[in-house]
Amino acid sequence: MKLRSVKITPIAFRDPPLLNAAGIHEPYALRSIIELESDTGQIGLGESYGDASFLRLTSALQPSLVGLDPFDLNGLRARVQKVVSGTRVEAGAEFLLAPGTDPVKNAQKLFSAFEVAMLDMQARSLDRPLVDMLGGRVRDEVPFSAYLFFKYAHHIDADYPADAWGETLTPEQLVVQAQTMVDRHGFGSFKLKGGVLPPDQELASIQALARHFPGKPLRIDPNGNWSLPTAIEMGRKLEGLLEYYEDPCPTLADMAELHRATGMPLATNMVVTDMAQFRENVAANGCQIILSDHHYWGGLRETQLLARMCEVFGMGLSMHSNSHLGISLMAMTHLAASVPLLSYACDTHYPWLDPAEEVIQGGQLRFHEGAIVLGEAPGLGVDIDQDALARLHQQFLECGIRSRNDAAQMRKYQPEWGGQAPRF
């Protein structure tokens, strides 16, 4: 079995005006959809980043993949290395909110995108779920948490109607948002994207959630937008309310100092985002929980490795998310189903997806009591709706966005936006 064709389709989908430390989501989020086909007619699917820099990499890699054996992941790695080492690393975004936008992760990102598709093809050729290529499942249901955002009611510049969520800028509005998520999807834990409003308002929001959902695990993620003194002060006020305290400060040194000062379990997807940083974190004991993301950690097998390393070094593991569609959700689910240590509910932006914007057949996947249930369908268990793909690609061509820039978007609302981080 050899790869006969490699199709990479950039798409754009509607994304709500969600606020974060960097600014605000643009009206469209970008992804790429990968479709592999073998000489035996087998397919393999993947989903990854869709910014211009990443698409240049996938285009450079594409021709070298034809003829590759889909079981030859080391062959993929060699081809990725060749492309990445020959590519100038471009300057990253203004504010690196997530490692997915960091060009130093190019090799891991590129490998992951195609590794998932190759594992999907392997599994489909065996008529088995993808999790079987990862050692088999340790659980049938993968729990996700309700990912809460402060948000505006509508985009300043969208060419489509406002979403139905409305505005969320107060603790009361946040509780309504959270309750809606629970009613729709059955989530049993909550993550608040913080670093947006003054810290005391975010504290009040967490306190409101704690009152409204007593006993449910809560998390806050200020995306490194709090200074160390602020994080220590807020940590003391948040004591006892949080399952874990995610990326309050921007550096590993700050996180280590914060942990020493408060003893709170700290989680990160910002200061431990690759193996070199993992090693630094072992020495510094900055973070006790790593938020994995196969898209930039180098794929599903490498994230399994990360999980074992977390076990070895006594750390916990949970899962990070960017805006994504159902292919990524299923890749996350198969991965999480194979990893004994992944016992926290995973992050996902999926509830923020407009149901009309899904690219898979049958439309948006459903959560059952907050979890995705893994069936026995071959591979990832999803297939492409080619009409939807064509429509979302057309949207990509027309939307004009080529690289995510939440800060530039925010300047459309607040022209003076930007400046020093951490802000608070």
Place this chain on the structure above:
Amino acid sequence: MKLRSVKITPIAFRDPPLLNAAGIHEPYALRSIIELESDTGQIGLGESYGDASFLRLTSALQPSLVGLDPFDLNGLRARVQKVVSGTRVEAGAEFLLAPGTDPVKNAQKLFSAFEVAMLDMQARSLDRPLVDMLGGRVRDEVPFSAYLFFKYAHHIDADYPADAWGETLTPEQLVVQAQTMVDRHGFGSFKLKGGVLPPDQELASIQALARHFPGKPLRIDPNGNWSLPTAIEMGRKLEGLLEYYEDPCPTLADMAELHRATGMPLATNMVVTDMAQFRENVAANGCQIILSDHHYWGGLRETQLLARMCEVFGMGLSMHSNSHLGISLMAMTHLAASVPLLSYACDTHYPWLDPAEEVIQGGQLRFHEGAIVLGEAPGLGVDIDQDALARLHQQFLECGIRSRNDAAQMRKYQPEWGGQAPRF
């Protein structure tokens, strides 16, 4: 596809009177041969330890494996955990020469034995070499080193004629042994099992090898039988002669002190033998090269993980060996072919195997210029010679040995043998 039958056959094969820090090899070495068969008629082969303690574990595990999906490695892990947690850990051998005899490694040893056989079955069912289940090959040839031993000419109590190697107790005899290995198998590097003769005699042996094989990589492995002062003194005398200095001292603390004192790269298969010790070694910087062995590190995938961890923490990786047959040699070869970091020539006892004692069809595997060449045959690429298996099993039944004890064997030659380690 489900496992329909699980057959575990203990065997004994003739083993030469090789000397080591613990004593001397007994006339027979023990192994177990694992044969899985699926409901579709697919087979899967494994080879592991054959001592009574390990065989009790495999017998306890055996019934729970029938019906298991050969892709369900996590299911295997759960069954292994259940058996091991319900088993009293028996006292280890008198002198723990290799972690394979250490009962605290029961879970890793048991998992590995069947993981290899399940991966073999997976690969055979796909008509692919086993390395394809490990991400594909990064090399087609896996180099091994010539494993040199001091030895007696014949066993004190064997029921079969002496081997053709004769005695090796002097530097001159050792050079002859090494040259014979090179002539037969083409090895390009040499490992001397030390900790046997007074250190200055072993130093003279290394110096003789260096003169006879200029520029070829040399290693010495005293198996922790040198005190720290001896190891420092010998290290200074060995400076510049060694590729790496393997397990001179018995503890991680000693190894760390030795590394600080000499700056020499230290290798180990004695003080870093599991993930907990790996973590300790990261903190202590005792050893810079880990000698992996899938038999006790928890299988092929877990050894791939170890390899990545060595990369992350800036360590090197090579491969340890106990007395073994061709199934283990092929498992080591497929593993090594999949691991970019495994760039040292691996250890193997295989050249010490009497060709009449091999259990695979076609007899003993051949080295080509010191390497095993990986072909395209499905799975491990070897099959059982059932007549040979029956004969070696009969030998097991008759030989009377049930647990390796090199010290007790040595007392047949030297009744006062034993006492404090390190000896020198």
